Amino acid sequence: MIEVRNLNQTFYTAKGPLKVLMDINLDIPKGDFVAVIGRSGAGKSTFLRTLNGLLIPTTGSVVVNGTDITRLPKRELQKYRRTVGFIFQQFNLVNRLSTLDNVLHGRLGYLPTWRGLLGLYGEADYRIARQQLERVDLAAKENARVDSLSGGQQQRVAIARAMAQQPTLMLADEPAANLDPVLSEEVMRTLRRFNEQDGVTVVINIHALDLALKYAKRIVAFKRGRVVYDGSPEQLSEEVVDDLYERKEMLA
Ligand SMILES: Nc1ncnc2c1ncn2[C@@H]1O[C@H](COP(=O)(O)OP(=O)(O)OP(=O)(O)O)[C@@H](O)[C@H]1O
Ligand SMILES: [Mg+2]
Structure with missing residues (x-):
């Protein structure tokens, strides 16, 4: 369903070019549940924004x-983007x-x-939203002001909003980072349910390795802009994890 080919992203900053993604090649079939892991600054959010068409890669497709x-014209890109749900750390409600x-x-x-603009939704829109x-x-809680809800509830509203788009792809950038452990699990369970019941493809950036291993079907690890692991949660070894987080180097 998604084929990422030779993807490179370089940002041109005041300090010179910054290579953030290097030669990324990934196939993500429909219905996959991918957790993208890696240290801060590894390029995870940049990667997600590229999948959503928010960022045009320097090279690759x-x-x-x-x-x-x-390479889509603006209108076509908008059409694509309505089929992609995006969930953020800060709910964005x-x-x-x-x-x-x-x-x-x-x-x-x-x-x-x-x-x-006028809020003139159709009957079907109300039905789908409800x-x-x-x-x-x-x-x-449909009539409650959304800011009167708890953090976990607000993130569920954000997921419901994304699902109301009837997306084929759901991207989530640290959706549980602001939540306590119980609510984090709840968010992950909700994503898994939509993945299983609706077949929506999920790609999620997540720092909590335990949640990634528990809920994802597949782990993709980024280190300094490169993919250093792509495989099942079960096969992710201690060695790879140590290297990913540069633990040995930190202790040395
Ligand atoms: N628009 C931009 N212009 C310049 N540099 C950028 C831009 N966006 C991201 N970067 C840089 O690219 C690198 C990767 O950022 P990114 O947000 O993708 O990392 P991340 O893996 O999501 O990190 P975190 O886990 O902290 O969210 C960082 O060094 C960041 O400062
Ligand atoms: Mg990020």
Whole structure:
């Protein structure tokens, strides 16, 4: 479904060029659940933003269902992006709006802009939004201001909003980083459920190695912009993990 080919990302900074992603090659089949791990600055967020078409790579391609999304005209890119759900560490909800209105925002990509601006959603949009709220167990909170909910609930609203897009790909950048361990598991379970029930492909950046190993089908480890491991959670060895986090070097 997703073919990443010879992907390179270089940022040109005041201090000179900064190579953030180097020769990334990955195939991600439909329905996969990939956890991207690696130290801070390894390039994980940059990689996710490239999959979403937010960033155009310096060289290389990202082919999704046969189309290279790095070379799309603006309109086509917008069309692609509405099929991609994105969940952030900071939830990114609109605080003054209700839970339901936030989830309805997931439908905006399907409305003509003027209808979206006026909040003129159709019946189907309401049905889909309510369905997703139900699935994250927050139907009873649809009229509550979203900032009155707990952090874990807010992240579930963000997941419901992303699911209301009826995405084929769900990207999550540290979705549990602001949550306590219990709520983190809840978020991971929710993602797994959508992955299993809807077949939506999940790619998630996550620092918590235990959660990555427990919930992902596949681990991709980035070290200084390169993929140093790509395989099952079971086969990820202590050695690779030590090297990834440069533990030996830290102790030396
Ligand atoms: N737009 C940009 N311009 C210049 N440098 C950037 C830009 N975006 C990211 N970087 C740099 O690229 C490197 C990788 O950043 P990235 O955010 O992808 O890392 P990460 O693996 O997600 O780290 P973390 O775990 O801390 O979130 C960092 O050195 C960062 O400062
Ligand atoms: Mg990051």
